[in-house]
Amino acid sequence: MENAAIHFKNRAQKYNHSSNWVEDQALINRIFELSGVGTESLVLDIATGTGLIARRFYGRVKNVTGLDISPDMAKHADECMDEIIFAPYEQMPFADNSFDAVVCRQGLQFAELDKAIPEIHRVLKPGGTVTLCHLTAYNDTDRELTFAIQKLRNPARRNYLMPHDISTCLQKQGFCDVADTEYVTPESINKWIDNGAIPQENMDGIRELYRSADEAFKQIHHVRFADGDILDDMLLMIATGKK
Numbered sequence: 001m002e003n004a005a006i007h008f009k010n011r012a013q014k015y016n017h018s019s020n021w022v023e024d025q026a027l028i029n030r031i032f033e034l035s036g037v038g039t040e041s042l043v044l045d046i047a048t049g050t051g052l053i054a055r056r057f058y059g060r061v062k063n064v065t066g067l068d069i070s071p072d073m074a075k076h077a078d079e080c081m082d083e084i085i086f087a088p089y090e091q092m093p094f095a096d097n098s099f100d101a102v103v104c105r106q107g108l109q110f111a112e113l114d115k116a117i118p119e120i121h122r123v124l125k126p127g128g129t130v131t132l133c134h135l136t137a138y139n140d141t142d143r144e145l146t147f148a149i150q151k152l153r154n155p156a157r158r159n160y161l162m163p164h165d166i167s168t169c170l171q172k173q174g175f176c177d178v179a180d181t182e183y184v185t186p187e188s189i190n191k192w193i194d195n196g197a198i199p200q201e202n203m204d205g206i207r208e209l210y211r212s213a214d215e216a217f218k219q220i221h222h223v224r225f226a227d228g229d230i231l232d233d234m235l236l237m238i239a240t241g242k243k
């Protein structure tokens with residue numbers, strides 16, 4: 001498994017345009033709405049990256065803190081949060097009960113979940129909300145191939161997620177009102193694989209996996225081959241809960 005900080009050092013330059021979901025304002029709005037924040041909320045965006053989620057909260061809540069391990073990604077975060085802290089989400093430098101909301105998009109696939117989820121719970125105030133959005137497979141039919149594609153696309157990935165994996169972790173941690181919201185994101189594979197951090201052989205390997213995919217996978221993902229590109233309706237799950 002590649003080191004996540006090195007992976008994102010190489011990806012930082014291209015990150016803000018490296019997929020459709022990265023730029024999707026409807027998705028960002030959905031995460032904002034689900035977090036249930038108000039003007040007095042203290043918000044923590046973990047794995048903030050270039051701050052694309054933090055930006056939606058900045059100025060609309062009392063304070064937004066971003067947390068990440070990659071100063072290279074943060075170089076591409078302009079005025080979009082009140083402060084940024086460089087630390088792993090498995091060991092956050094915050095006191096217990098510090099935040100009204102913890103949010104994260106596409107960050108916990110690199111996590112030691114048995115450390116990160118308790119940390120999220122610890123830093124949230126009682127009654128605080130958690131909103132965690134991640135790419136998953138749809139079901140057992142597409143699981144193996146989805147994970148093989150994800151592995152080639154991001155060698156730093158630690159967790160390969162099924163739709164209810166994160167919400168199950170939240171439940172086990174003692175969060176209440178846990179729920180999952182589906183969000184389908186139509187992706188251009190040419191755009192998604194050109195992330196600046198994987199070799200040509202990985203990109204070729206991903207295209208080959210799509211070409212040789214069985215019909216069941218192609219149907220679930222609504223795979224289309226058009227104009228030299230491959231289109232895939234990927235599944236994001238947004239897990240929510242309350243401390």
Ligand SMILES: C[S@@+](CC[C@H](N)C(=O)[O-])C[C@H]1O[C@@H](n2cnc3c(N)ncnc32)[C@H](O)[C@@H]1O
Nearest residue numbers: 004008047048049068069070073088089105110
């Ligand atoms: C795919 S980016 C997501 C960025 C942002 N949340 C977004 O939605 O655009 C993943 C981010 O997770 C960060 N990351 C990886 N491992 C981490 C860890 N252990 N602790 C904190 N951040 C981490 C990476 O540095 C990277 O910025």
